Amino acid sequence: MKTQSATRKTFRREGEDKRREDLIAATLECVAERGLAGATVREIAQRADVTAGLIRYYFPTKDDLIGAAYRAVMNRMTVQASDALHNAAADPRSRLQAFVTANLGEPIMDPHNLSLWAGFIALVHADPAMAAAHRDGYLGFRDELEILIREALIASKKPAEPIHTRRHAIAINAIIDGLWLEGCLAGDIFADGELAETGIAAIEAVLGISLHTQGAE
Amino acid sequence: MKTQSATRKTFRREGEDKRREDLIAATLECVAERGLAGATVREIAQRADVTAGLIRYYFPTKDDLIGAAYRAVMNRMTVQASDALHNAAADPRSRLQAFVTANLGEPIMDPHNLSLWAGFIALVHADPAMAAAHRDGYLGFRDELEILIREALIASKKPAEPIHTRRHAIAINAIIDGLWLEGCLAGDIFADGELAETGIAAIEAVLGISLHTQGAE
DNA sequence: GCTCTAATTATGCAAGCGTATAAATACTCC
DNA sequence: GGAGTATTTATACGCTTGCATAATTAGAGC
Structure with missing residues (x-):
């Protein structure tokens, strides 16, 4: 339906574990396709169908995500x-x-x-x-x-x-x-x-x- | 002496081979110390005691330098x-x-x-x-x-x-x-x-x- | 010693980066 | 079904990056 507001992205609240896994999976996809340099927060977020800011909610820093x-x-x-x-x-x-x-x-x-x-x-x-x-x-x-x-x-x-x-x-x-x-x-x-x-x-x-x-x- | 102009860096013209070797050596130092991500054109140039622009004079693109x-x-x-x-x-x-x-x-x-x-x-x-x-x-x-x-x-x-x-x-x-x-x-x-x-x-x-x-x- | 050119510096730009923060919203609990 | 909160979005900031280009200069050749 997404007739919600004008443009703002609609979203669902997922469990913490699910989100972490998704973000990690998206990170691996990025690295696999375009190397470590291709694994930017924005690209990762896009692949996880999430906005970039959310990454920092689950991982204090990008390096933490990479390490995970x-x-x-x-x-x-x-x-x-x-x-x-x-x-x-x-x-x-x-x-x-x-x-x-x-x-x-x-x-x-x-x-x-x-x-x-x-x-x-x-x-x-x-x-x-x-x-x-x-x-x-x-x-x-x-x-x-x-x-x-x-x-x-x-x-x-x-x-x-x-x-x-x-x-x-x-x-x-x-x-x-x-x-x-x-x-x-x-x-x-x-x-x-x-x-x-x-x-x-x-x-x-x-x-x-x-x-x-x-x-x- | 370097009382040349006011601030501009003094330099010597080196042979093409020498410069390429120096730049490659500087690149290797950077990569060895801080990983590929640490090998930026500016860092490499600094290590080779040269300004960043010169890199492009010898290598069309940074990737060419990395490959070399x-x-x-x-x-x-x-x-x-x-x-x-x-x-x-x-x-x-x-x-x-x-x-x-x-x-x-x-x-x-x-x-x-x-x-x-x-x-x-x-x-x-x-x-x-x-x-x-x-x-x-x-x-x-x-x-x-x-x-x-x-x-x-x-x-x-x-x-x-x-x-x-x-x-x-x-x-x-x-x-x-x-x-x-x-x-x-x-x-x-x-x-x-x-x-x-x-x-x-x-x-x-x-x-x-x-x-x-x-x-x- | 003057000239000419190739080598080098200096400056700037547009794009992309990670991160911070405030506003919005989906869901939970009563 | 209304209030509250944890989750998510949106926006923006400051930095760094690679690359382009114009201005300068060292050194070769005559």
Whole structure:
């Protein structure tokens, strides 16, 4: 109907959570499409179908919104990878394989995610709070990986002391990160599933075990 | 002396190459210190001890300067890695090892380089020209790596057909990139040389050969 | 040493930015 | 259904940005 007043925008009052989520989602859209520089308060507001002033009602400053968006992305990727674990078989080697495959396929291996990630990483160096947030995320990921590695090694009757698993976790984390990077940047020059396969093979070589459930060494 | 006029800045005419280099260097300083957003024409000019207008005399647009700076960084890292090869022993395995070690140590593995790299990568997605520049750099690096791998495999009497070396190059490139990333982001949580060692060990496992000259399999 | 030109400075402009603040309005509660 | 309040809009301010352009000057060549 919007015959309300003359021109003033009609609106609905949404719950605080809903609005925050919408604003974060709109921010991510902006960053994905036009980079961090394209994520202006006005553009974000327009995408969330809201006027710019409202942003400040929910986020004291734009940087707070950006930071929240960063955490949302990292959290989303982490959750997606963990989901893959829940749907995986019980064998630890299958689980590790599922984890790696999930991280090296859609929707995690996506240029948009890289743009977001890179944009934030560039800020890490200047902003200590952001740096801390990032390190936590990184170590959390590596810890989760290290647990998977340990269980896979044990299932293959290989030594799995911390002295081994730590170094393996570092190396395998690098393999996943590196391949993720390559796939995000130039996914089109790789065959479908090639990066995941390459990653699995490399990890098998590093650990000296097979990740295919039957015929494990 | 500078009693020239009243206030006007005194200046010298520099060669075109010198000025371009200075401007690029100033740009890199800005990006490294305060991120891409901190690299404004005025800030860059100030750092190059020049007025802002001059930038446009050498670079049609700011994006051109940014692009040139990106290429300069990538080129610098590439050259530094290649330098390590020239000082390496003749054995292909030693050369590969030297290449990896160089990429996973100072001055290549440096937070500043990561900040620069990440800031630019964030733009790749939005700017096709930058995307092309990046892809060239990436493929160049991987090709160089693939040659080293092939020669190392041959020296160890292993199969070195393109079908093998391509996939190995992808995997090993990922290992190097991933470890480089980890080292740049959180170098302080690793022991000295730990990442390089980890990388060498992982690469040896992937290739199934030893990279230490004596006692090669 | 004068001249001429290319390199450099100085100044200004229009647009877009984040943020502040006051006015308006949708919803809640009695 | 009327009052009150939390949410939302609207407007404006001060800054910074990239870019354009005119005025100046350092240095080369004769």
